[in-house]
Amino acid sequence: MPLSVxxxxxxxxxxxxxxLLPLHPEAIHLDRILAPPWVAGGLGYDDLGRPLxxxxxxxxxxxxxxxxxxxxxxxxTGLLLGSLGGYLGGRFDAVLVRLIDVFLAFPGILLAxxxxxxxxxxxxxxxxxxxxxxxxxxxxLARAQALSVREREHVLAARALGTHGPWLLFRHVxxxxxxxxxxxATFGVASVIIAEAGLSFLGLxxxxxxxxxxxxxxxxTRYLLVAPHLVLxxxxxxxxxxxxxxxxxxxxxxxxxxxxxxxxx
Amino acid sequence: xxxxxxxVQDLQVRIGRGPRAVRAVDGVxxxxxxxxxxxxxxxxxxxxxxxxxxxxxxxxxxxxxIVGGSxxxxxxxxxxxxxxxxxxVRGGRIAMIFQEPMTSLNxxxxxxxxxxxxxxxxxxxxxxxAESRVRELLxxxxxxxxxxxxxxxxxxxxxxxKQRVMIAMALAGExxxxxxxxxxxxxxxxxxxxxxxxxxxxxxxxxxxxxxITHDLGVVAGMADRLAVMYAGQLVEQATRADFFREPxxxxxxxxxxALPEMDKRGRPLTVIPGTVPPLxxxxxxxxxxxxxxxxxxxxxAEPPPLHRIDGREVRCHLYGGEVHVPPAPERTAPDxxxxxxxxxxxxxxxxxxxxxxxxxxxxxxxxxxxRTVGHVHAVDGVDLRIGQGQTLALVxxxxxxxTTAGKAxxxxxxxxxxxxxxxxxxxxxxxxxxxRRRRREFQIIFQDPYSSMNPRMMIRDIVEEGMRAQGIGRTxxxxxxxxxxxxxxxxxxxxHLDRYPHEFSGGQRQRICIARALAVEPRLIVCDEPTSALDxxxxxxxxxxxxxLQRDFGLAYLFITHNLSVVGYLADRVAVMYLGRLxxxxxxxxxxxxxxxxxTEALISAVPRIDPEQRREIIRLEGDLPSPTRPPSGCHFHxxxxxxxxxxxxxxxxxxxxxxxxxxxxxxxx
Numbered sequence: 022m023p024l025s026v027x028x029x030x031x032x033x034x035x036x037x038x039x040x041l042l043p044l045h046p047e048a049i050h051l052d053r054i055l056a057p058p059w060v061a062g063g064l065g066y067d068d069l070g071r072p073l074x075x076x077x078x079x080x081x082x083x084x085x086x087x088x089x090x091x092x093x094x095x096x097x098t099g100l101l102l103g104s105l106g107g108y109l110g111g112r113f114d115a116v117l118v119r120l121i122d123v124f125l126a127f128p129g130i131l132l133a134x135x136x137x138x139x140x141x142x143x144x145x146x147x148x149x150x151x152x153x154x155x156x157x158x159x160x161x162l163a164r165a166q167a168l169s170v171r172e173r174e175h176v177l178a179a180r181a182l183g184t185h186g187p188w189l190l191f192r193h194v195x196x197x198x199x200x201x202x203x204x205x206a207t208f209g210v211a212s213v214i215i216a217e218a219g220l221s222f223l224g225l226x227x228x229x230x231x232x233x234x235x236x237x238x239x240x241x242t243r244y245l246l247v248a249p250h251l252v253l254x255x256x257x258x259x260x261x262x263x264x265x266x267x268x269x270x271x272x273x274x275x276x277x278x279x280x281x282x283x284x285x286x
Numbered sequence: 287x288x289x290x291x292x293x294v295q296d297l298q299v300r301i302g303r304g305p306r307a308v309r310a311v312d313g314v315x316x317x318x319x320x321x322x323x324x325x326x327x328x329x330x331x332x333x334x335x336x337x338x339x340x341x342x343x344x345x346x347x348x349x350x351x352i353v354g355g356s357x358x359x360x361x362x363x364x365x366x367x368x369x370x371x372x373x374x375v376r377g378g379r380i381a382m383i384f385q386e387p388m389t390s391l392n393x394x395x396x397x398x399x400x401x402x403x404x405x406x407x408x409x410x411x412x413x414x415x416a417e418s419r420v421r422e423l424l425x426x427x428x429x430x431x432x433x434x435x436x437x438x439x440x441x442x443x444x445x446x447x448k449q450r451v452m453i454a455m456a457l458a459g460e461x462x463x464x465x466x467x468x469x470x471x472x473x474x475x476x477x478x479x480x481x482x483x484x485x486x487x488x489x490x491x492x493x494x495x496x497x498x499i500t501h502d503l504g505v506v507a508g509m510a511d512r513l514a515v516m517y518a519g520q521l522v523e524q525a526t527r528a529d530f531f532r533e534p535x536x537x538x539x540x541x542x543x544x545a546l547p548e549m550d551k552r553g554r555p556l557t558v559i560p561g562t563v564p565p566l567x568x569x570x571x572x573x574x575x576x577x578x579x580x581x582x583x584x585x586x587x588a589e590p591p592p593l594h595r596i597d598g599r600e601v602r603c604h605l606y607g608g609e610v611h612v613p614p615a616p617e618r619t620a621p622d623x624x625x626x627x628x629x630x631x632x633x634x635x636x637x638x639x640x641x642x643x644x645x646x647x648x649x650x651x652x653x654x655x656x657x658r659t660v661g662h663v664h665a666v667d668g669v670d671l672r673i674g675q676g677q678t679l680a681l682v683x684x685x686x687x688x689x690t691t692a693g694k695a696x697x698x699x700x701x702x703x704x705x706x707x708x709x710x711x712x713x714x715x716x717x718x719x720x721x722x723r724r725r726r727r728e729f730q731i732i733f734q735d736p737y738s739s740m741n742p743r744m745m746i747r748d749i750v751e752e753g754m755r756a757q758g759i760g761r762t763x764x765x766x767x768x769x770x771x772x773x774x775x776x777x778x779x780x781x782x783h784l785d786r787y788p789h790e791f792s793g794g795q796r797q798r799i800c801i802a803r804a805l806a807v808e809p810r811l812i813v814c815d816e817p818t819s820a821l822d823x824x825x826x827x828x829x830x831x832x833x834x835x836l837q838r839d840f841g842l843a844y845l846f847i848t849h850n851l852s853v854v855g856y857l858a859d860r861v862a863v864m865y866l867g868r869l870x871x872x873x874x875x876x877x878x879x880x881x882x883x884x885x886x887t888e889a890l891i892s893a894v895p896r897i898d899p900e901q902r903r904e905i906i907r908l909e910g911d912l913p914s915p916t917r918p919p920s921g922c923h924f925h926x927x928x929x930x931x932x933x934x935x936x937x938x939x940x941x942x943x944x945x946x947x948x949x950x951x952x953x954x955x956x957x
Contacts, residue, residue, distance in 0.1 A: 173738045173739075174733040174735060174738045174739035175738065175739050175740050175741045177694075177699055177731070177733075177739075178731065178733065178739055178740075178800070178803065179741075179752060179756075180699060181697055181699060181726060181729075181730060181731045182726060182727075182730070182752055182753035182756050182757070182803070182807060183723040183724065183726035183727060183753070183756045183757055183807075184752060184753075184756040185723075185756065188756070192741070192744070192752075193741050196741070196743045197741070197742070197743065
């Protein structure tokens with residue numbers, strides 16, 4: 022198992038277990054305001070003198086929660102609707118395409134802001150808002166794939182054998198659409214973490230004093246010149262996780278592709 | 287004899303690195319003189335294209351490398367030339383044309399610009415001078431109205447036209463050597479005949495040497511002066527055309543002849559070459575063909591055969607070692623088992639299994655914002671067919687004539703616009719939903735491309751069982767497994783293949799799996815849509831044998847859709863010829879192939895390259911291409927291309943006339 026998968030697993034564990042750990046993300050140490058790690062130990066302290074390590078771990082829980090939920094909801098919705106549209110064609114597809122066009126006409130983050138503002142602040146509403154925006158990309162990708170898979174002769178052969186429609190969709194179309202959607206989903210994790218940061222900055226996501234990676238970066242930018250570690254710590258964490266998720270996605274795709282397995286004699 | 291133009295000596299090409307590198311070309315030597323045509327004949331993967339690419343030094347990088355030997359053009363070793371000078375040779379002294387004219391031209395440049403590019407590079411011609419030369423070249427390759435055509439883009443030209451443009455591009459540098467890599471494989475027979483004739487006349491006119499790479503014995507017979515047979519990266523035989531076609535020396539060459547489906551081999555199985563081409567990633571201890579050879583001796587496995595020279599021919603086979611002796615006459619490996627004749631050929635059956643009347647499939651052409659229908663493509667435009675129980679009807683025609691569409695419409699995979707399809711008394715066009723789905727087990731389809739016709743993510747077991755599950759055949763999973771195993775054995779595969787994925791199989795094996803999948807639901811009719819045209823000759827023979835055995839054992843009826851007339855002669859009982867959406871002639875196979883009534887059928891048959899080089903028959907040249915099915919010509923669709931057209935042909939579509947018993951034609955002139 023490659024390093025990337027290890028990092029992703031670590032991220033997941035941290036995200037799940039952080040609330041159970043004895044952390045004090047909101048403890049204020051007035052004597053350590055903006056203290057860098059090499060002076061104060063740990064990962065340093067922020068502008069209110071709160072420990073960055075504790076905040077980072079608690080933020081991991083938020084980021085993981087938002088990213089995992091949003092990506093799975095939007096990828097699943099997009100995969101299903103897109104495959105169905107591409108495979109069925111006709112009226113369903115026409116409606117789907119218009120719907121996708123309408124969603125794409127808005128800048129995604131603006132729509133999410135509007136939604137989150139309407140729904141009120143809170144993590145679950147952030148997930149909802151980002152999913153409503155996020156499924157469109159997956160649906161468009163899945164639809165394009167399904168359009169080409171539909172023309173393959175094994176689909177025609179299965180129809181000729183008298184195979185039922187749902188079986189056709191789930192055995193012949195969706196498995197072949199899945200791979201690119203899965204790869205796209207790994208990229209989705211990165212953009213969702215960043216989008217959550219944006220919403221949190223506007224006060225629509227996690228509410229202070231709770232922490233998320235995004236809110237930590239946003240807050241840290243104000244002290245970028247005097248205390249760069251405020252941005253570097255969550256920034257590096259974000260960078261590592263996004264990179265690892267992408268690499269792990271590649272690894273997963275290769276594992277899933279039966280064609281790349283060693284041929285037997 | 288004059289100095290050879292091209293001299294290839296002991297060429298060695300490896301693909302990949304390390305000890306497992308594939309020996310794609312393994313010690314190939316031959317010479318080629320000016321004005322001569324030399325053919326490299328071989329099946330896919332034998333290294334013939336790699337040889338051609340190495341001469342141009344265009345091997346796929348970084349995997350392909352030339353590791354030994356020399357390629358001399360007029361005494362100059364091309365392998366030593368710096369890349370700069372090599373660029374002058376490519377397109378200048380040596381030009382190449384490829385198999386796929388569709389992908390070999392740049393879609394965003396006009397044809398004229400692409401030819402002018404070669405002229406600018408190699409002849410320094412620009413502006414007006416270049417333009418007039420482009421027109422000369424287009425005229426030379428027989429493109430009418432060259433002034434207009436040179437301003438067109440590749441998509442506006444037909445396949446045959448594109449191949450002509452490719453030839454014009456190749457000629458632009460006035461090459462001394464022209465390499466043609468399967469130049470006509472992607473083209474229809476009538477177009478193939480045009481292009482081959484063009485190549486021959488151009489070669490004579492410019493005194494070029496032609497290196498022809500092909501898998502088609504017929505093309506070799508019509509074109510080559512000398513030829514070499516390639517197997518597993520080696521030349522196994524080199525001879526003049528006359529010598530080779532009189533009697534091939536190497537057992538592999540003999541097998542290739544015997545595996546060809548022909549009319550006179552009807553009723554008995556074709557010879558097949560057992561086994562497969564050996565893996566090329568290790569050096570051979572003996573003769574690479576030994577495991578598949580009928581004349582195998584102990585020596586063949588122990589030491590690689592040297593090249594023996596006999597009467598100016600070269601052959602790499604131990605049979606010819608020691609004193610030169612005449613090898614034993616080829617004996618047939620497959621016994622002459624006469625196939626039980628199931629029926630009389632000529633009569634159409636009393637109660638047909640399938641009866642198609644007035645079948646039409648029209649595709650609407652939609653344009654504009656509101657997607658209004660502005661016209662129709664008349665893909666199938668009134669087709670009548672009858673197939674009896676256990677019979678084979680061949681549906682023959684060039685690409686784009688609507689034969690595949692007709693096949694799909696008969697199976698209701700595509701709903702016909704009009705007409706009736708009666709299968710065993712049931713009108714299929716009226717069946718809907720569940721009723722149609724239930725009936726589907728009785729009629730199946732096998733496709734041309736064995737790669738896309740299986741789901742790459744399903745195991746063979748699931749692929750074969752899919753139909754059983756859909757049709758509720760076999761009550762338990764165990765019953766279905768047993769049946770899948772039996773079917774796999776029946777089509778010549780092994781039980782352990784059940785748990786593998788499609789990518790682990792060769793093209794021929796995949797086609798067997800597709801046949802097993804179709805058989806699983808116990809059909810009575812199978813539509814075979816070009817089932818062998820993606821396969822090599824030796825594999826094609828295996829599949830054709832299997833199909834005719836299955837027909838005998840299960841009483842299957844076949845609708846055999848193909849463009850390959852020699853397969854038709856071997857397998858079919860009756861033949862229907864299709865042109866632009868309509869049948870123009872139908873009759874018993876012997877009648878249609880030996881005494882065709884319609885001028886189009888005549889032209890099709892005459893255009894098939896013959897492997898009998900002595901018998902040079904007159905090729906009836908068809909001018910132009912298949913017209914568009916959107917706006918078919920007035921009167922008889924064929925009259926603009928017909929050599930026998932009369933004034934009446936342009937006015938009215940001919941009625942169907944039965945000129946011989948069971949053999950009818952739609953033509954004003956025939957008979």
